[in-house]
Amino acid sequence: MSNENVLLSIKDLHASVEEKNILKGLNLDIKPGEVHAIMGPNGAGKSTTGYVLSGRDGYEVDSGSATLDGQDLFDMDVEERARAGLFLAFQYPVEIPGVSNLEFLKVSVDSQREARGEEALTSAEFLKLAKEACKQVNLPVSFLKRGVNEGFSGGEKKRNEIMQMILLKPKLCILDETDSGLDIDAMQVVANGVNSQRDSERSFIVVTHYQRLLDYIKPDFVHVLADGKIVKSGDASLAKELEAQGYAWLQTEPTEDEIED
Amino acid sequence: MSEWLQHAIAHADSIQDGFADQRATSLALLTDTKWPSRKTEAWKYTPLRAVERSSAVFKEESPELTPVDVEGLDFLELTFVDGQLVSMPEDLPEGLTIEMQESDLFTTIKPARHIFGLVNDVLAADVAVVTVAENVKIDSVLRINNLLSNGAQGHIRVVVELEAGAALKVVENAEAHGATLTTAYTEFLIGAGAHLEHYRFALQSGDNVALGGSHFKLLGKATLNSSIIGFGSDLQRIDTDIIYAGEKAEAKLNAIYLLDGTELFDLHANVEHAVPNCTTEENIRGIAGDRSRAVFNGRIHIHRDAQKTLAELNNRNLLLSDKAEINTKPELEIYADDVRCAHGATIAEIDKKALYYLQTRGVSRSQAQLMLSFGFINELIDQMPTAELAEWVRPIIRDRFAQMEVK
Numbered sequence: 001m002s003n004e005n006v007l008l009s010i011k012d013l014h015a016s017v018e019e020k021n022i023l024k025g026l027n028l029d030i031k032p033g034e035v036h037a038i039m040g041p042n043g044a045g046k047s048t049t050g051y052v053l054s055g056r057d058g059y060e061v062d063s064g065s066a067t068l069d070g071q072d073l074f075d076m077d078v079e080e081r082a083r084a085g086l087f088l089a090f091q092y093p094v095e096i097p098g099v100s101n102l103e104f105l106k107v108s109v110d111s112q113r114e115a116r117g118e119e120a121l122t123s124a125e126f127l128k129l130a131k132e133a134c135k136q137v138n139l140p141v142s143f144l145k146r147g148v149n150e151g152f153s154g155g156e157k158k159r160n161e162i163m164q165m166i167l168l169k170p171k172l173c174i175l176d177e178t179d180s181g182l183d184i185d186a187m188q189v190v191a192n193g194v195n196s197q198r199d200s201e202r203s204f205i206v207v208t209h210y211q212r213l214l215d216y217i218k219p220d221f222v223h224v225l226a227d228g229k230i231v232k233s234g235d236a237s238l239a240k241e242l243e244a245q246g247y248a249w250l251q252t253e254p255t256e257d258e259i260e261d
Numbered sequence: 262m263s264e265w266l267q268h269a270i271a272h273a274d275s276i277q278d279g280f281a282d283q284r285a286t287s288l289a290l291l292t293d294t295k296w297p298s299r300k301t302e303a304w305k306y307t308p309l310r311a312v313e314r315s316s317a318v319f320k321e322e323s324p325e326l327t328p329v330d331v332e333g334l335d336f337l338e339l340t341f342v343d344g345q346l347v348s349m350p351e352d353l354p355e356g357l358t359i360e361m362q363e364s365d366l367f368t369t370i371k372p373a374r375h376i377f378g379l380v381n382d383v384l385a386a387d388v389a390v391v392t393v394a395e396n397v398k399i400d401s402v403l404r405i406n407n408l409l410s411n412g413a414q415g416h417i418r419v420v421v422e423l424e425a426g427a428a429l430k431v432v433e434n435a436e437a438h439g440a441t442l443t444t445a446y447t448e449f450l451i452g453a454g455a456h457l458e459h460y461r462f463a464l465q466s467g468d469n470v471a472l473g474g475s476h477f478k479l480l481g482k483a484t485l486n487s488s489i490i491g492f493g494s495d496l497q498r499i500d501t502d503i504i505y506a507g508e509k510a511e512a513k514l515n516a517i518y519l520l521d522g523t524e525l526f527d528l529h530a531n532v533e534h535a536v537p538n539c540t541t542e543e544n545i546r547g548i549a550g551d552r553s554r555a556v557f558n559g560r561i562h563i564h565r566d567a568q569k570t571l572a573e574l575n576n577r578n579l580l581l582s583d584k585a586e587i588n589t590k591p592e593l594e595i596y597a598d599d600v601r602c603a604h605g606a607t608i609a610e611i612d613k614k615a616l617y618y619l620q621t622r623g624v625s626r627s628q629a630q631l632m633l634s635f636g637f638i639n640e641l642i643d644q645m646p647t648a649e650l651a652e653w654v655r656p657i658i659r660d661r662f663a664q665m666e667v668k
Binding site for chain 1: 612613614615617618619620621622623624625626628629632633635636637638639640641643
């Protein structure tokens with residue numbers, strides 16, 4: 001695949017957490033507007049991928065590269081990556097009592113607008129946008145006044161993540177097991193929120209254990225991540241195969257250096 | 262006895278009212294009390310130099326001062342200027358009385374160990390006695406204003422009694438205009454099943470000395486919700502006592518302090534679980550910047566008979582500079598065996614996960630740190646039951662916090 005017209009390009013990425021190798025040669029190219037699903041067994045490195053790309057402390061890049069729109073992600077601070085258009089929807093969104101959701105959202109949006117050289121929105125303008133976004137993900141407007149994720153149920157936290165995505169308008173969204181802990185109704189709300197943001201420019205990485213989310217968010221590509229690298233790629237039908245057969249049939253012969261481990 | 266004290270108590274002679282006997286008792290106690298030094302446990306981290314050096318005087322005449330406005334609240338105002346009562350609410354709601362007369366409660370709730378409490382017993386000239394009649398619930402907020410003009414010394418005292426089933430909201434508000442010295446003590450008797458919502462705002466920073474206390478006695482099933490918010494000054498010391506005298510009473514105390522420069526703030530909170538089945542929750546949070554010093558002492562004393570006590574004390578602090586100082590000491594003294602108690606005191610660091618979360622949304626690390634530090638305090642402001650007071654004080658604290666530098 002040529003580098004032309006690629007939004008995210010990950011090349012031979014090796015990364016570790018507490019000196020344990022998790023990613024072992026990850027390659028992935030994503031073009032604008034594409035939706036890629038990453039599936040795979042526990043411990044394969046699915047969540048690590050999101051943390052490494054977003055720059056979480058303790059996630060060490062050992063070798064390889066990742067660029068977003070041609071910019072080297074690993075050369076940027078966490079907030080710079082966000083301002084460059086990277087968004088990570090957390091599997092476990094953090095509760096921050098004492099910081100109101102509205103203030104959090106406005107500061108986030110303002111920071112990104114400022115980085116793009118745009119003027120900050122007035123409080124009234126922002127409030128209007130935030131209320132619309134609330135409606136879109138079925139969260140009562142009163143949630144804007146509450147502390148960030150404070151006392152939210154699992155589903156409300158996930159919807160709050162999608163609301164942030166709607167307001168921040170990122171180029172690349174990584175949804176880290178956004179479906180975990182959601183019932184079918186809540187999953188549909190989340191999926192609708194995601195689908196409303198799909199266009200020819202915005203790309204998504206949907207990390208999930210289960211095929212059912214992909215019934216609502218139709219992926220262009222499905223990848224299986226196992227032991228730190230992609231072992232199989234295909235179209236949406238691959239997800240159905242995985243659902244029917246599990247991951248065991250994909251476990252390839254161990255490579256030589258794994259035997260050495 | 263210090264020179265300052267000798268000089269101050271000379272003024273006691275001029276006070277003629279119905280409290281003469283109690284004042285004489287307190288004066289005798291005061292004369293026997295050793296002036297605190299660094300060796301005195303209750304004053305270990307809080308030197309009294311600022312008191313000894315104070316040049317604040319008893320003024321013959323004071324300027325007209327009015328307390329700050331709070332949007333959305335129409336207070337019943339009890340206003341003292343330089344220690345003199347200058348105004349009382351004109352129309353009191355039915356069941357609420359304010360009188361300047363004898364009261365059996367005067368000096369009975371505030372423990373005698375507070376030396377400046379004794380000073381206040383002797384020197385507070387206009388003791389106001391507030392009473393809420395049985396089962397009367399007052400909607401308006403009673404605000405006790407302790408206003409001081411530049412150079413003045415003032416001593417104020419208010420005694421409040423909530424009879425059984427009554428409800429009242431009280432704000433203690435101090436404002437110092439320049440170099441001043443004050444002692445301000447309140448005593449509250451919260452009757453059976455009565456509810457007191459209490460605030461003490463000590464936001465007078467600068468070169469003033471403020472010593473005071475809020476002391477509560479709770480009868481059976483009484484409830485107290487108290488918020489103390491303080492900035493430091495040359496010397497700011499608040500003592501609070503919560504004394505359970507009836508079962509199934511509950512008290513919640515939230516306190517916030519925010520210090521800058523070379524300010525000093527000292528909060529001593531003492532809870533006496535003398536009877537069974539009472540519940541205490543204390544959340545104390547402070548931020549100290551620059552070369553300031555915060556002192557917190559939280560004692561919970563669970564007496565032998567106080568079974569089934571639930572008590573929680575949590576003190577968290579943030580230091581914004583390596584020259585700032587926090588002296589925190591939780592003290593649990595438990596003599597009953599069937600109780601549930603927890604305490605903790607931390608010099609907190611900013612939550613790394615929360616910091617990362619904010620950064621992934623594009624918020625700079627430094628701004629995220631500020632948001633989280635303010636959030637740490639704001640969480641307690643959010644818990645203030647009267648929203649108008651929270652909305653009033655929040656920007657004041659936010660502004661002060663915004664001016665503080667992380668060093």
